[in-house]
Amino acid sequence: MATIQWYPGHMNKARNQLEDKLGLIDVLVEVLDDRIPQASRNPMIEELVGNKPHIIILNKADLADPVLTKAWAAELAGDNKYVLALDSLHNTNMQKLVSLVKKAAAAKTEKLEARGASNPTIRIALAGIPNCGKSTVINRLVGRNVAEVGNKPGVTKGQRWLKTNANIQVLDTPGILWPKFSDQEVGYKLAAFGAIKDSVFHADDVALFVLKNLREFYAKDLLKFSKLPEQQIADMADPDLLLAMTEKYGMRDDYDRFSLFMLQKLRKGAIGRITLDRP
Numbered sequence: 376m377a378t379i380q381w382y383p384g385h386m387n388k389a390r391n392q393l394e395d396k397l398g399l400i401d402v403l404v405e406v407l408d409d410r411i412p413q414a415s416r417n418p419m420i421e422e423l424v425g426n427k428p429h430i431i432i433l434n435k436a437d438l439a440d441p442v443l444t445k446a447w448a449a450e451l452a453g454d455n456k457y458v459l460a461l462d463s464l465h466n467t468n469m470q471k472l473v474s475l476v477k478k479a480a481a482a483k484t485e486k487l488e489a490r491g492a493s494n495p496t497i498r499i500a501l502a503g504i505p506n507c508g509k510s511t512v513i514n515r516l517v518g519r520n521v522a523e524v525g526n527k528p529g530v531t532k533g534q535r536w537l538k539t540n541a542n543i544q545v546l547d548t549p550g551i552l553w554p555k556f557s558d559q560e561v562g563y564k565l566a567a568f569g570a571i572k573d574s575v576f577h578a579d580d581v582a583l584f585v586l587k588n589l590r591e592f593y594a595k596d597l598l599k600f601s602k603l604p605e606q607q608i609a610d611m612a613d614p615d616l617l618l619a620m621t622e623k624y625g626m627r628d629d630y631d632r633f634s635l636f637m638l639q640k641l642r643k644g645a646i647g648r649i650t651l652d653r654p
């Protein structure tokens with residue numbers, strides 16, 4: 376497996392800018408990609424959170440395996456740490472998230488109210504890997520499309536404070552990765568789900584990695600997507616299977632083109648509700 380790594384200077388800058396703002400922030404909302412709740416946890420963000428109230432959003436829940444979403448929600452919850460699975464693309468009602476923010480900030484709010492403040496402002500920041508849906512969640516919280524959203528990593532370039540109508544101020548931040556992934560598979564999972572720029576890795580390497588996982592955990596989805604007979608799939612090694620699928624989809628021997636096509640289908644949920652991390 377070739378190593379996949381992506382930590383350009385602007386991510387380091389974004390990490391430092393987030394650290395600078397921490398003192399102002401009452402609740403840190405970490406947005407994960409629900410299809411890779413482990414690989415999308417940025418250890419630098421965990422470190423920055425410290426003891427601050429922390430909400431974890433399992434975003435893109437509409438695309439993830441629902442059984443595993445439940446399992447991850449239970450696994451990740453802890454002291455001062457709340458978890459919410461969310462489909463922020465289709466779901467415009469963020470009431471559950473607003474309630475969690477208020478709950479997480481309750482200690483501070485009560486302290487300010489005891490000193491006479493009424494309805495004090497709660498400041499939150501959304502942070503996470505590129506392309507996991509931070510700006511989409513923020514647009515839902517604000518109730519308008521105020522933050523730029525896009526189906527590629529690195530859309531948000533700088534921090535920005537926005538106001539919601541629930542006396543919550545929210546900081547949108549650029550997606551950040553970290554300098555060295557703990558194991559190779561983390562980079563492959565991030566690449567598979569669009570957190571890493573496509574030009575940084577070989578699509579066929581990542582497609583083969585996905586194929587191996589589909590075989591093991593989502594054989595029915597693979598059968599349907601491959602359009603090949605079950606026995607033929609069983610008899611072929613992964614590279615042969617990828618080539619057979621390339622031909623089946625009319626791309627002759629253009630392995631690379633098919634690999635990218637397959638990753639795009641995976642990201643959209645067109646292969647199935649696939650989650651590649653297990654608690």
Ligand SMILES: Nc1nc2c(ncn2[C@@H]2O[C@H](COP(=O)(O)OP(=O)(O)OP(=O)(O)O)[C@@H](O)[C@H]2O)c(=O)[nH]1
Pocket residue numbers: 434435436437438461462463464465504505506507508509510511512523524525526527528529530531532548549550551
């Ligand atoms: N299906 C689905 N798509 C989502 C969801 N949330 C966001 N998206 C899509 O994911 C893509 C990335 O969304 P953004 O909100 O730009 O992600 P981001 O985390 O702000 O990305 P960066 O600014 O690049 O770090 C967009 O195409 C969104 O429409 C979700 O819950 N479900």
Ligand SMILES: [Mg+2]
Pocket residue numbers: 509510511523524530531548549550
């Ligand atoms: Mg963004």
